[in-house]
Amino acid sequence: MGMAGATLRLESLYRRYGKVTAVDDLNLELPAGQFVTLLGPSGCGKTTTLNLIAGLERADGGTIHLGDRDITKVPPNERGMAIVFQNYALYPHMSVFDNMAFSLKLQHRPKAEIRSRVGRVAEALSIGHLLTRRPGQLSGGQQQRVALGRAMVKRPAVFLLDEPFSNLDAALRARMRTEVKHLHQSLGTTSVFVTHDQEEAMTLSDVIAVMRDGKLVQYGTQHEVYGKPCNTYVATFLGKPRMSLIEGELERGADGVAFVAPGMRLELGTEAGIGLADGDWPKVAAGLRAEDVSLGEPGPTSFGATVQLLEPIGSDTFVELGVGGAVVVARVAPDYRVTVGETVHATVKPGRVHLFDVASTNRIVR
Ligand SMILES: Nc1ncnc2c1ncn2[C@@H]1O[C@H](COP(=O)(O)OP(=O)(O)O)[C@@H](O)[C@H]1O
Numbered sequence: 199m200g201m202a203g204a205t206l207r208l209e210s211l212y213r214r215y216g217k218v219t220a221v222d223d224l225n226l227e228l229p230a231g232q233f234v235t236l237l238g239p240s241g242c243g244k245t246t247t248l249n250l251i252a253g254l255e256r257a258d259g260g261t262i263h264l265g266d267r268d269i270t271k272v273p274p275n276e277r278g279m280a281i282v283f284q285n286y287a288l289y290p291h292m293s294v295f296d297n298m299a300f301s302l303k304l305q306h307r308p309k310a311e312i313r314s315r316v317g318r319v320a321e322a323l324s325i326g327h328l329l330t331r332r333p334g335q336l337s338g339g340q341q342q343r344v345a346l347g348r349a350m351v352k353r354p355a356v357f358l359l360d361e362p363f364s365n366l367d368a369a370l371r372a373r374m375r376t377e378v379k380h381l382h383q384s385l386g387t388t389s390v391f392v393t394h395d396q397e398e399a400m401t402l403s404d405v406i407a408v409m410r411d412g413k414l415v416q417y418g419t420q421h422e423v424y425g426k427p428c429n430t431y432v433a434t435f436l437g438k439p440r441m442s443l444i445e446g447e448l449e450r451g452a453d454g455v456a457f458v459a460p461g462m463r464l465e466l467g468t469e470a471g472i473g474l475a476d477g478d479w480p481k482v483a484a485g486l487r488a489e490d491v492s493l494g495e496p497g498p499t500s501f502g503a504t505v506q507l508l509e510p511i512g513s514d515t516f517v518e519l520g521v522g523g524a525v526v527v528a529r530v531a532p533d534y535r536v537t538v539g540e541t542v543h544a545t546v547k548p549g550r551v552h553l554f555d556v557a558s559t560n561r562i563v564r
């Protein structure tokens with residue numbers, strides 16, 4: 199259909215509201231056909247960015263390109279985009295059919311074409327039986343489908359979705375997530391999805407753009423941002439439970455570099471010093487993810503710790519450990535026998551210690 203081939207490029211984009219810079223020098227390339235998520239806490243500028251892309255807000259600086267075309271000043275209805283809002287924004291007095299047909303009617307499409315396009319999309323979203331109802335007669339999940347359908351009927355070059363599942367309960371949210379992923383796989387439309395939910399971002403996205411205070415912090419695949427977070431903000435925002443951070447120092451020894459903190463010494467091997475200049479090394483924080491910490495026999499990357507809390511989640515149990523005033527979370531199998539107050543050996547998987555410079559919070563590249 200030639201619809202999928204639209205790369206979206208934001209360059210030095212700004213948007214200010216009085217003293218607040220909602221979008222602050224944002225540079226972002228959203229590759230054609232990919233599912234890109236803007237991820238960050240409430241107030242970090244996700245909605246504003248989406249509205250700038252849609253043309254619903256005017257940029258105070260910078261440009262937006264769709265393919266080779268500069269669309270910075272193009273009116274919203276000429277951008278070939280469709281947006282799904284957080285609150286659905288359906289027309290309450292119109293039937294589901296008329297809601298979905300609205301944009302096509304505005305374009306004066308023939309009646310038969312409108313009927314077939316709405317019908318096909320409604321079928322794909324399993325809302326074909328609801329076409330004569332009004333939005334008020336639908337459940338939240340059904341309204342969400344209608345809002346998605348209304349956007350799909352337009353066959354946009356770019357799909358924009360602003361926290362579309364935030365009003366749904368957990369089970370429905372998970373199902374809609376899977377459905378949207380299937381839809382994206384079959385349509386291949388460039389999609390920009392906004393969420394504050396890191397789990398949602400990781401399960402859905404080809405690429406994740408992590409934002410903070412209107413700025414881009416890290417851009418990469420789920421694998422990259424989760425596996426090599428560029429600073430402690432990204433490291434602790436992605437992943438559940440949160441990555442444990444322990445402040446300490448690096449020491450040079452005969453066997454390479456070791457991370458040392460109260461009650462803890464982790465041999466990092468000969469490769470660990472790379473990226474650090476000679477001379478004084480900075481104060482560092484070691485970052486440990488629960489899945490990289492297990493309980494068992496002592497070894498070169500293990501430390502003694504006291505069990506403080508057990509959090510069973512069915513498939514695994516998370517064990518909160520106290521070590522020299524710091525807290526580290528380990529992951530064990532659900533049938534692993536351990537009790538609160540017990541002293542244990544925790545072992546970190548080799549090569550899985552993340553290091554951050556405490557002063558700058560940036561990852562120390564290794
Ligand atoms: N219309 C507006 N007037 C004033 N401030 C706004 C307006 N819209 C957004 N903001 C501010 O801009 C920042 C980013 O908001 P927003 O893009 O809605 O964030 P997010 O979608 O990530 O929660 C926030 O500080 C918010 O208060």
Ligand SMILES: [Mg+2]
Pocket residue numbers: 244245246
């Ligand atoms: Mg928002």
